[in-house]
Amino acid sequence: xxxxxxxxxxxxxxxxxxxxxxxxxxxxxxxxxxxxxxxxxxxxxxxxxxxxxxxxxxxxxxxxxxxxxxxxxxxxxxxxxxxxxxxxxxxxxxxxxxxxxxxxxxxxxxxxxxxxxxxxxxxxxxxxxxxxxxxxxxxxxxxxxxxxxxxxxxxxxxxxxxxxxxxxxxxxxxxxxxxxxxxxxxxxxxxxxxxxxxxxxxxxxxxxxxxxxxxxxxxxxxxxxxxxxxxxxxxxxxxxxxxxxxxxxxxxxxxxxxxxxxxxxxxxxxxxxxxxxxxxxxxxxxxxxxxxxxxxxxxxxxxxxxxxxxxxxxxxxxxxxxxxxxxxxxxxxxxxxxxxxxxxxxxxxxxxxxxxxxxxxxxxxxxxxxxxxxxxxxxxxxxxxxxxxxxxxxxxxxxxx
Numbered sequence: 224x225x226x227x228x229x230x231x232x233x234x235x236x237x238x239x240x241x242x243x244x245x246x247x248x249x250x251x252x253x254x255x256x257x258x259x260x261x262x263x264x265x266x267x268x269x270x271x272x273x274x275x276x277x278x279x280x281x282x283x284x285x286x287x288x289x290x291x292x293x294x295x296x297x298x299x300x301x302x303x304x305x306x307x308x309x310x311x312x313x314x315x316x317x318x319x320x321x322x323x324x325x326x327x328x329x330x331x332x333x334x335x336x337x338x339x340x341x342x343x344x345x346x347x348x349x350x351x352x353x354x355x356x357x358x359x360x361x362x363x364x365x366x367x368x369x370x371x372x373x374x375x376x377x378x379x380x381x382x383x384x385x386x387x388x389x390x391x392x393x394x395x396x397x398x399x400x401x402x403x404x405x406x407x408x409x410x411x412x413x414x415x416x417x418x419x420x421x422x423x424x425x426x427x428x429x430x431x432x433x434x435x436x437x438x439x440x441x442x443x444x445x446x447x448x449x450x451x452x453x454x455x456x457x458x459x460x461x462x463x464x465x466x467x468x469x470x471x472x473x474x475x476x477x478x479x480x481x482x483x484x485x486x487x488x489x490x491x492x493x494x495x496x497x498x499x500x501x502x503x504x505x506x507x508x509x510x511x512x513x514x515x516x517x518x519x520x521x522x523x524x525x526x527x528x529x530x531x532x533x534x535x536x537x538x539x540x541x542x543x544x545x546x547x548x549x550x551x552x553x554x555x556x557x558x559x560x561x562x563x564x565x566x567x568x569x570x571x572x573x574x575x576x577x578x579x580x581x582x583x584x585x586x587x588x589x590x591x592x593x594x595x596x597x598x599x600x601x602x603x604x605x606x607x608x609x610x611x612x613x614x615x616x617x618x619x620x621x622x623x624x
Contacts, residue, residue: 228619234612241605248602251595254586261584270583277580283373284573291565294369294381298562301360301388302555304353308361308390309548311342315397315526316541322528323535332528339526343397350390363389363479363492366467371565381565383558386463386480387551392492393544397526409503410481410490414456424476428499435471459488466491476501 253262261267261274321327322335353361363386372379426433456462463478472478475497481490493501526540527533 228616231612231616233615234609237605237609237612241602241609244598244601244605248595248598251591251598254591255588255595258586258588259584260586260591267583274580274584277576277583280373281573281576281580284569284576287371287373287379288566288569288573290369291371291562291569294367294371294383295559295562295566297355297358297360297367298383298555298559300355301353301385302552302559304349304361304390305388305548305552305555308346308349308393309545309552311346312393312541312545312548315339315342316538316545319526319528319534319537319541323531323538325531329529335528336526339397339528343394343526346390346394346397350392350394353390360385361388361390363392363477366464369562371562371569381558381561384460384464385551385555386460387547387554389479389492392479393547396544397540409493411459411462411488414459414462423504424472424493425502425504426475426495426497426499427502428495428497433475433499435475459491463488463491 250266254260261271264271318335318339322332327335350361351359353359358367366382366384366386368380368382370379371381423434423436426435456465460480463480466472466476466478475495477494477496479492479494480488481492493503495501526537528537
């Protein structure tokens with residue numbers, strides 16, 4: 224090979240290798256300083272896609288865990304108030320038992336009635352005031368949904384129905400009297416006929432009547448009840464849920480479910496949000512004992528202690544309400560245990576997904592340090608060889624002397 228000055232092939236080769244080594248050294252420094260194996264999509268396009276998806280899941284699970292803990296707080300708030308409600312009902316029952324004894328004269332029974340009246344007022348206050356972040360929990364209208372997953376599917380949500388935790392209705396039932404402005408009870412005759420948009424509720428307030436016709440209600444499967452779809456609703460509870468989901472109804476009324484002694488829904492209690500009297504127009508056979516446009520049956524009841532017989536009847540009514548509250552507390556307790564299991568499950572999922580993302584995206588520091596050391600040595604060697612290559616053609620100067 225001849226001696227050239229214009230083109231130094233050895234220097235070019237040394238420079239090319241040195242540039243490649245410097246690039247590797249730069250990447251190693253970046254990975255070692257950031258702790259990440261993937262700093263840009265070019266490092267690992269597929270790995271970046273997977274790790275970003277895992278990152279979204281981990282972030283979602285973190286928030287979902289907080290949501291589940293908030294759900295526990297909501298249930299604890301409701302259950303704590305129900306605990307006091309049950310204590311009040313037990314005290315009222317003790318007073319009813321006391322009133323059943325004819326050793327009490329009229330004044331004694333009147334005194335018992337006075338204390339019971341104050342206790343039922345406290346029940347009303349508890350029902351109206353118990354709330355979480357402004358959402359009332361014990362007025363029978365709370366159906367709450369909690370996002371306890373990172374995804375947008377139904378499996379990422381839990382719904383908690385607080386219909387049975389209706390302290391307002393309990394207080395109303397124990398008080399008795401004209402309750403049209405508080406809530407109107409409608410016994411359901413045939414829930415399968417409640418499928419059309421012909422159901423209409425009216426609200427009479429200060430001489431002004433507002434009528435609301437529900438839109439086509441949807442059943443639990445999302446199917447719309449109309450003339451071609453029979454038996455849309457399988458239970459009173461399901462029908463009440465469909466009413467809550469109707470925008471026109473929800474803007475003017477709230478609804479809770481009445482149950483019999485077996486805990487099965489047999490009617491609904493509709494309350495006008497502005498406190499007005501409630502009427503209903505419904506298809507024939509769906510609402511018991513109502514003519515078209517008639518007002519619903521006002522909630523009846525009330526405790527009476529003026530005789531031993533009435534006191535005993537009051538005991539039976541109080542026992543029913545105690546049973547209802549116990550059932551509601553049991554459901555809240557079961558839901559709370561479920562939320563606690565959700566929190567534990569989310570913690571495990573978050574841990575495993577974080578580990579999976581780490582294996583994809585994080586730098587193995589020991590392995591990368593080996594690469595860095597190798598690149599650093601090659602960089603020094605390459606620099607020295609480039610200097611030598613640049614001097615390799617200096618012998619030409621001797622020929623020119």
